[in-house]
Amino acid sequence: MDPTRTDWLERQALYRPARPAVVWDPTGETLTYGDLDRLGASLARSLAERFGVGRGGRVAVLAENSLEHVLLFAACQKAGFVLVPLNYRLTAPEVAHLVGDSDPAVVFVSEECRPLVLDGVPVAPLADVRALAEGGAGDTGGAGDTGGAAVAGGAALDDAVLLLYTSGTTGRPKGALYTHRMLVWNAVNTGIRLSLTDADVSFNAAPLYHTGGWNVLLTPFLLYGGTTVLLDRFDPDRLLRLCDERRLTILWGVPTMLAMLAESPAFEGANLASVRYAIVGGEPMPAPLTRVWQAKGIPVRQGFGMTEVGPNCFSLPEADAVRKMGSIGFPNLFLDVRVVDGAGRDVAAGETGELVFRGPVVTPGYWRNPEATAAAFFDDGWFRSGDLVRQDAEGYTYVVGRLKEMYISGGENVYPAEVEAALREHPAVAEAAVVGVPDARWGEAGCAFVVPAAAPPDAAALLDHCRAHLARYKVPREVRFLDALPVGHSGKVQKTELAALV
The missing domain is CATH 3.30.300.30 (ANL, C-terminal domain)
Incomplete structure (x- = not known):
């Protein structure tokens, strides 16, 4: 049975109001679950009053990682708004395409990114996010008393909460709709497979215009009550120190990030005693690098996912990190998968085919793009990943490559x-x-x-x-x-x- 609650923070403020939800590493500023609930509700009301944002309205942000991103997400999750994180590495014409496509009520922009936004777009300084959140905080009472009924709109499970643009390597970026239902089931899947608890602490250096920045660990942690240390950039030396300073329990990233950590002069002396395992995704982890981390006593869990599904779709148990090196393991619990040929027929174990998905973590489609949505699905709701895989006799899955590659x-x-x-x-x-x-x-x-x-x-x-x-x-x-x-x-x-x- 589906859950009905889309506002997680209201309850987290009751359960663990003083627990750190997000720590901004450059300054050490901390938002507890009580803070995030209170400020998120206040910000939602302010966005509705000042910019006319209603249920389904888009709120964009163009900036490098910041606590303001997380506050905007909290407001959108509570009120049924849709957060549109924009890629600050794009050119002005590319940003203009995304803004025109998503049609936000307002774009919050950092000072550094202001030149990327063309005239005629409703713009507000990034600093206004905090001011709007603090400005209405006084009329909500304390933590856990946020006046939920006053939050504009509310949300249903099938409403979008994020609009995440794909990288566009084969053409114009497409806006993948990420719903509250996806948010819930991705977090549940992740928690089950990774044994998450409210004692877990991890970092986040992934850009917040990317699904990994939001949904690999940040939003699952918000459901399970963990703590995310948010970084402004990936710094391997700093991250290794954080492992010991903040007692990080999970490391994660693409193989290049784990290689940079292993190559850091600080790697040999890093204790890493609190780290339970490292998760790697994006592409296969080279076997020699896996062995480097194994020698350090850190199991490596190869994962697999994509913006439109989850994104946490597969996980290799750490016990199999060496025996099944190169495998992405098994699909997460609430996700059905098949491996099919070009005609949509299941292939036998050991044969290569396209990986397809169905389940509550699959996107309903692409924003204002019915042609791309129709092309992505076939045969009663199965989503085409475009990834070629094979499964061995034990059911472990291996990525062979991209269909187009x-x-x-x-x-x-x-x-x-x-x-x-x-x-x-x-x-x-x-x-x-x-x-x-x-x-x-x-x-x-x-x-x-x-x-x-x-x-x-x-x-x-x-x-x-x-x-x-x-x-x-x-x-x-x-x-x-x-x-x-x-x-x-x-x-x-x-x-x-x-x-x-x-």
């Missing part, structure tokens, strides 16, 4: 992720990415881009390494060396940029 060489399907994994096993390789390129003889062939671990290795030696570990048709045609792989805002390698180099 697969290429055909000599009539054989080649999945770049498999080739990349083989390359990363070579000690001279720090990072690797493979793209399919036209080939006169085979139709397509692989081009490998490698970031060396030290001095560039011999390309011929890397190709020999591939021949020893891969079928001949999977071996790249050539190897090119780069100082760094191009990555997008979510930390994923941008294959389209690599293909343009060939």
Whole structure:
């Protein structure tokens, strides 16, 4: 049976009013659950009164990570508004497209980001968020007495609470609707699989225009009563110190972040005794890096997700981190999955197919984009992920690659992720990415881009390494060396940029 409550903070203020909900690391300022409930309710009323925001109205924010983001989220969750976090790394024309598409009642903008917003857009300074929240706080009483009926609108489970724009690597960004229902079930799924409690403390350095910043741990923690230490940026040295200072219990990030932590001069001396495990997602964790963390006594849980689903979809139990290295584990509890061929038929264990999802954590669709919504679903509500996976005889799932990244060489399907994994096993390789390129003889062939671990290795030696570990048709045609792989805002390698180099 579905829950009916969308305002979590009202109850959290009763259960644990003095417990820190969010700590802003640059200054140490703390918002308790009582604070967040009180200020969120006050801010919701102020947004309704000053900007006319009603149920379903959009409130945008364009700024680097801040406590104001969290206050706006609290207001939107309470009142049925929709928060639109905008990517501050975009250009002004790109921001203009997102603002025009989402049509917010107001855009709260930091001073640094003001030049990105074109004239004619309803803009307010980011500092106004705190002023609006504090300005109406006096008429609500104490923590747990927020005058919930006075909060404008209210929300239903199927109302949107976040409008999250995808990275747009294949075209214009699409606005994925994230509902209160998704919020609840993602948090429940996450708590069950990760054994979350109100004693958990973690950090958040992910940008808050990205689903990871909101929904990997921040919103699940708000449901379970944990504490999030919010960072303005990812700093591996600072984060390692935080592990001991704040007694962090969970680390998480993309593999690049865990690599930077392991490469920090502070890594060897870091105690990390409070850390239960590290979660990695976005792309597969290289096996050598997993072993580095295992040697430090930190189990690594490979995860998998996407903006439109969850985003916490799969998790590998830490007990299997070595035995099933490279697997994303099993789907979370309240999520159905299938692996299908191009005709939508289930494939057998060991065969590669597209991963599809159905359940309460799946988006209802894309904002004002019925064509994209229709293309994303098939056969009674199954959502197409675009990810190619296989499942072994024990039911563990392995990501093989993206459907659009697969290429055909000599009539054989080649999945770049498999080739990349083989390359990363070579000690001279720090990072690797493979793209399919036209080939006169085979139709397509692989081009490998490698970031060396030290001095560039011999390309011929890397190709020999591939021949020893891969079928001949999977071996790249050539190897090119780069100082760094191009990555997008979510930390994923941008294959389209690599293909343009060939």
